[in-house]
Amino acid sequence: xxxxxxxxxxxxxxxxxxxxxxxxxxxxxxxxxxxxxxxxxxxxxxxxxxxxxxxxxxxxxxxxxxxxxxxxxxxxxxxxxxxxxxxxxxxxxxxxxxxxxxxxxxxxxxxxxxxxxxxxxxxxxxxxxxxxxxxxxxxxxxxxxxxxxxxxxxxxxxxxxxxxxxxxxxxxxxxxxxxxxxxxxxxxxxxxxxxxxxxxxxxxxxxxxxxxxxxxxxxxxxxxxxxxxxxxxxxxxxxxxxxxxxxxxxxxxxxxxxxxxxxxxxxxxxxxxxxxxxxxxxxxxxxxxxxxxxxxxxxxxxxxxxxxxxxxxx
Numbered sequence: 001x002x003x004x005x006x007x008x009x010x011x012x013x014x015x016x017x018x019x020x021x022x023x024x025x026x027x028x029x030x031x032x033x034x035x036x037x038x039x040x041x042x043x044x045x046x047x048x049x050x051x052x053x054x055x056x057x058x059x060x061x062x063x064x065x066x067x068x069x070x071x072x073x074x075x076x077x078x079x080x081x082x083x084x085x086x087x088x089x090x091x092x093x094x095x096x097x098x099x100x101x102x103x104x105x106x107x108x109x110x111x112x113x114x115x116x117x118x119x120x121x122x123x124x125x126x127x128x129x130x131x132x133x134x135x136x137x138x139x140x141x142x143x144x145x146x147x148x149x150x151x152x153x154x155x156x157x158x159x160x161x162x163x164x165x166x167x168x169x170x171x172x173x174x175x176x177x178x179x180x181x182x183x184x185x186x187x188x189x190x191x192x193x194x195x196x197x198x199x200x201x202x203x204x205x206x207x208x209x210x211x212x213x214x215x216x217x218x219x220x221x222x223x224x225x226x227x228x229x230x231x232x233x234x235x236x237x238x239x240x241x242x243x244x245x246x247x248x249x250x251x252x253x254x255x256x257x258x259x260x261x262x263x264x265x266x267x268x269x270x271x272x273x274x275x276x277x278x279x280x281x282x283x284x285x286x287x288x289x290x291x292x293x294x295x296x297x298x299x300x301x302x303x304x305x306x307x308x309x310x311x312x313x314x
Contacts, residue, residue: 002113004164018091114149119193123204132193179207216245
């Protein structure tokens with residue numbers, strides 16, 4: 001599902017203060033007249049600074065400042081701090097540069113809807129759907145950073161508030177048409193969201209095929225999403241196997257090794273990057289079918305070779 005989002009007002013106010021503009025100043029943006037503050041909250045993206053912002057700074061400055069801005073606009077990293085340069089960080093770096101409010105906003109990228117996998121089946125509740133959102137919060141340099149969409153949904157949306165959203169179909173990523181086909185689902189962290197919906201669906205239609213879920217995160221005590229539900233589904237026989245891995249429950253940061261029988265292994269770190277890369281396995285639409293006592297998987301991509309991976313009886 002694609003959700004609209006809005007930027008944190010605290011971030012927007014800090015940006016307005018740095019460019020020395022009035023929040024209520026009227027600007028023309030994409031054919032509309034908007035207050036500056038509203039445009040920054042509702043329309044613009046305030047994450048990594050775009051090249052167009054560095055270009056704008058190079059146009060209104062001179063000397064070494066202009067050269068540095070031009071190099072950044074060309075993708076270079078003259079001071080080794082490009083990874084820290086979101087829009088606010090860029091304004092701090094080039095403090096004192098005078099930017100007109102309308103030109104500044106025009107130089108920014110536009111917000112895009114945030115896509116989340118739906119984590120519930122319509123067969124369980126026709127009038128409700130759920131999302132699995134892990135609030136992003138980290139420190140980079142001297143500043144705390146917050147995920148735009150996750151912070152918006154967690155802090156800025158009131159219960160009962162109406163949001164702009166739409167459902168975007170996930171092509172070639174669905175349960176097999178034959179309910180007797182066993183499925184293996186690999187969903188670390190919030191990547192487990194679509195597989196919760198899959199298991200709910202299989203339970204609702206009493207699918208005879210077996211269901212095996214691999215789930216991993218950092219710490220079991222705080223990061224075991226839907227623990228009670230998975231336990232209930234195991235007891236009811238819907239979820240035949242649940243294989244878990246926790247990367248931070250030991251004394252050291254370690255590899256999460258998920259055993260998959262004798263013929264194959266899947267490895268992954270308990271880091272944000274690994275969770276992303278492991279989640280990326282599933283959107284390629286792996287399909288499962290039994291082949292004797294072995295499970296054969298192949299990606300939906302035409303011509304991709306099949307791989308014999310797992311003994312389903314284990």
